Amino acid sequence: MTRPLVVVGPSGVGKGTLIAMLQKEFPDKFGFSVSHTTRAPRPGEVNGTHYNFVDKATMEKDIASGKFLEHAHVHQNIYGTSFAAVRKVTAQGRICLLDIDVQGAESVKRSNMDAAYVFIAPPSMDELERRLRGRGTETEDAVLKRLENARIEMAKKDVDGFFDAVIVNDDVEKAYEALKDVIKRHVETKGSSGANHILSQYGPVAFGIACAIAIAARVFINGRP
Numbered sequence: 001m002t003r004p005l006v007v008v009g010p011s012g013v014g015k016g017t018l019i020a021m022l023q024k025e026f027p028d029k030f031g032f033s034v035s036h037t038t039r040a041p042r043p044g045e046v047n048g049t050h051y052n053f054v055d056k057a058t059m060e061k062d063i064a065s066g067k068f069l070e071h072a073h074v075h076q077n078i079y080g081t082s083f084a085a086v087r088k089v090t091a092q093g094r095i096c097l098l099d100i101d102v103q104g105a106e107s108v109k110r111s112n113m114d115a116a117y118v119f120i121a122p123p124s125m126d127e128l129e130r131r132l133r134g135r136g137t138e139t140e141d142a143v144l145k146r147l148e149n150a151r152i153e154m155a156k157k158d159v160d161g162f163f164d165a166v167i168v169n170d171d172v173e174k175a176y177e178a179l180k181d182v183i184k185r186h187v188e189t190k191g192s193s194g195a196n197h198i199l200s201q202y203g204p205v206a207f208g209i210a211c212a213i214a215i216a217a218r219v220f221i222n223g224r225p
């Protein structure tokens, strides 16, 4: 089984854009962990697809009853990843993509879920602000709050060993290629056993050849299979 990929980065940096590109290019390979949030839906956001939109009382009750792998107060709302959201994706044999904030990533690290972590950084804070405003989804208050939080999130990317990779999303195509490379190195390779990896990556014929070579090597070294 492959590891989930936790995608972190300040609001407006392009996490959603990059995740959408992955899902578009590989519709059967990746699945998005649909978070719960108490924030209101933006125009075009679909309940159950982008988020599970819930009221605060319901979210607090579900957190208290242990339904969440992690949750955090972000930009004055509660966001959380339910165990069910992750299970739904992994049960389909897909790589689970989590778009969560730094606090959420810290909680996932404390849990016993083995995951890979990537931080998406903007080329500059000015460009981040341009993207956030250009998206046109936030009130002035929300933009300011998100920029303030962005500075805190940016500090986390430099914490030694926390992230498997930091990708600067300057040119979106280049960032996308870098993300796919991270997935190859930290999700698909590390998450599976050697045998599973050969089987899933190269197919049953290569798997058979690898087994034959392994047996032959054993016979050569030990004199018996």
Ligand code: ADP
Pocket (backbone or CB within 6 Å): 009, 010, 011, 012, 013, 014, 015, 016, 017, 018, 131, 132, 134, 135, 169, 170, 171, 172, 173
């Ligand atoms: P996030 O999910 O991190 O909050 P989004 O994916 O919604 O961010 O991106 C915020 C805005 O920035 C969107 O309008 C998106 O089209 C734009 N965007 C994303 N990546 C780039 C990029 N490399 N260059 C310019 N604009 C970008």
Ligand code: 5GP
Pocket (backbone or CB within 6 Å): 008, 009, 010, 011, 035, 036, 039, 070, 071, 072, 074, 075, 079, 080, 081, 099, 100, 101, 102, 103, 104, 105
């Ligand atoms: P937005 O309101 O722009 O969709 O998301 C705001 C922030 O909340 C982003 O940084 C996003 O990564 C984070 N977020 C979204 N879902 C979750 C979640 O389930 N848990 C946590 N901790 N953060 C989340």
